Amino acid sequence: MAQLDTLDLIVLVALLIGTAAYFTKGTYWGIPKDPYAASFAHANGSKAGKTRNILEKMEESEKNAVVFYGSQTGTAEDYASRLAKEGSSRFGLKTMVADLEDYDYENLDTFPDDKLAIFVLATYGEGEPTDNAVDFYEFITGEEVSFSGGGGTDSRPLSSLKFVAFGLGNNTYEHYQALVRRVDAALIKLGAERISAAGEGDDGAGTMEEDFLAWKEPMWAELAAKMNLEEREAVYEPVFGITEREDLSADTNEVYLGEPNKSHLEGTSKGPYNSHNPYIAPIVESREVFTVKGRNCLHMEIDVSGSNLTYQTGDHIAVWPTNAGKEVDRFLNTLGLSDRRHKVISVKGLDSTARVPFPTPTSYDAAVRYHMEICGPVSRQFVASLAAFAPDEASKHEMTRLGEDKDYFREKISNQYLNIAQVLERVSDSKWTNVPFSIMIESIQKLQPRYYSISSSSLVQKTKISITAVVEEIRVPGSKPNIVKGVTTNYLLALKQKQHGEPDPDPHGLTYAITGPRNKYDGCHVPVHVRHSNFKLPSDPSKPIIMVGPGSGVAPFRGFIQERAAQAKAGEKVGKTILFYGCRKPSEDFLYKDEWEMFKQEMGDSFELFTAFSRETEQKVYVQQRLSEQAALVDELLQQKANFYVCGDASNMAREVSIMLGQIISSRRGLSVEKGEELVKSMRSSNQYQEDVWS
DSSP states (O other), rough: OHHHHHHHHHHHHHHHHHHHHHHHTTTTOOOOOTTTTTTGGGSSSSOOOOSSHHHHHHHHOSSEEEEEEEOSSHHHHHHHHHHHHHHHHHHHOOOEEGGGGGSSSSSSGOOOOOSSSEEEEEEEEEEEEEEGGHHHHHHTOOOOOOOTTTTOOOGGGTTTOOEEEEEEEOOTTTTTTTHHHHHHHHHHHTTTTTOOOOOEEEETTTTTHHHHHHHHHHHHHHHHHHHTTOOOOOOOOEEEEEETTTTOOTTSSSSSSOOHHHHHTTOOSSSSOBTTTTTEEEEEEEEEOOOOOOEEEEEEEOTTTTTTTOOOTTTTEOOOOOOOOHHHHHHHTTTTTTGGOOOEEEEEESTTTTTSSSSEEHHHHHHHTTTOTTSSSHHHHHHHGGGOOOOOOOHHHHHHHHOHHHHHHHHHHHGGTTHHHHHHHHHOOOOTTOHHHHHHHSOOOOOEEEEEOOOSSTTTTTTTEEEEOOOOEEEOOSSEEEEEEOOOHHHHHHHHHHHHHOSOOGGGGOOOOOOOOOTTTTTTTTEEEEOOOOOOOOOOSSOOOOEEOOOGGGHHHHHHHHHHHHHTTTTOOOOOOEEEEEEEEETTTTTTTTHHHHHHHGGGEEEEEEEEESSSSOOOOOOOHHHHHHHHHHHHHTTTTTTEEEEEIIIIHHHHHHHHHHHHHHHHHOOHHHHHHHHHHHHTTTEEEEEEEOO
């Protein structure tokens, strides 16, 4: 009997231990590793514990197709994810998405011929690769490419690699689609087999999405024929699993409420600060630089002392925004999540290669407010994918029509600049409670930092960075007028209002969680990092420079002139410094008017300012006209090897300035127009002509 009692006791203890283990899993043991625990530490290198061998990764995860992306703003990454999902759901491909900077490329010569590589590549700046594609681009286009098998270009080392490519670009830039064209040519030269013609999406013409949709259909057809794929009815297959956590609340210390990584969550943030790890910087000064009601332009001073963040004159500062409370409320309400907005959720990739775009556990509210681009443009493909989750048949029919009819979509959505929650609101008054939150995470881009040209000199203010930003607002006419407000500039305006004593700032009817997650941004702080630029002053200050910067395009030139004024004050010889600046009226939006006068006093005849006011008289005057009027001076300085700089709108101003400069050179030197254009291109190639432009 005693033996039986002992056995019972052993069994009972074992059951108790097993029960305790089951209920404490994920709390005291079996805790999944937080991928954001040290994201700042591996921003520019391999992720800890992960292979950099793409073939090894594909083999261990049983994939037969990889979609590589080179992305600066997140759009190329979004297209890569969409292609991977479609390849899986429509054709049964076992796909994965890969960031180009996460892998090495020397073993691409051993890429199996029964697998596929897709490249989605954005061209950045003046024909440059995006930051995460630099190493890949330099390797694959290099003159002496060295692969693991030792073969050179002549031996066609990539003969087993099958690929397709899609490029993202802007036709207003000089080197339109340079990256995808060069990579495409390099891969073919190395022996790779291109399955379908490379696609090109044009952001400048506003046709990026339609270009992508028009390219991918014939691409899939050719790919299916080449690889013997059978198309099947596409059904939604979630990439992420969403679990509502009953064991956690939004007050729990381990729950992310908008913090970008674990060090920020634990209040131990440290550098290096970069695109994975922002510095929470104090705003030490903010002021309005327009003098007209109804329009705003902000000047801000950001203190980076003690952060080890450094910048050079001409660099960019990235501001990490949050979404406006009004849009967060709209999004959550439309999905029927308002009552559960602070519910804690865990998001997990259902595939070993799926990367969750933000740290978890978090809340619905925090994910939407800090991590999802909910105010971004909507794609037809996304709208079509939501039809299956419509609250009724009428709504399903409307979503299907919007997804299939590009003209109807353009009229109802694109031309109205609607975000996804506004689309759902207009299609149905009912809540869209059937929409899985996972499809929203998968289909909406990650909220990206916005980059601004630094408007100060690192020589003059080493630890203070100046920002000059026009607060954006687009009024869309129509029966239901829509007003589109800039996400980041209105956030900055709210911070400025807070700093100037407004207890509850609501710029343009918007409110922001300006104190940040757990009040970590209180006292007027903003998350930032610095991105280095090639837009630079000549190393020799005696070299002349010509700058063209209307509107807020004058921002980097304030830094340039601030630096040259300081050099002149210190007794250095400073070359001729010419600025062409334009705005509407001198009484409304003449940026830094008093400062230009101060710089003139410090620099004397070496500084000249030429202004163009487009609304001051009946005849509109623009900077390119002033440039033409000063043709003799411009050409004289160019013949002295002056650097020529342009900053501002790429689609109109920058293009017209480039054309005007070619005309000035041809007319002043007695050359043909074609020769003038050729000389401007030569200036670009030699970096004598530099642009910092946007569309």
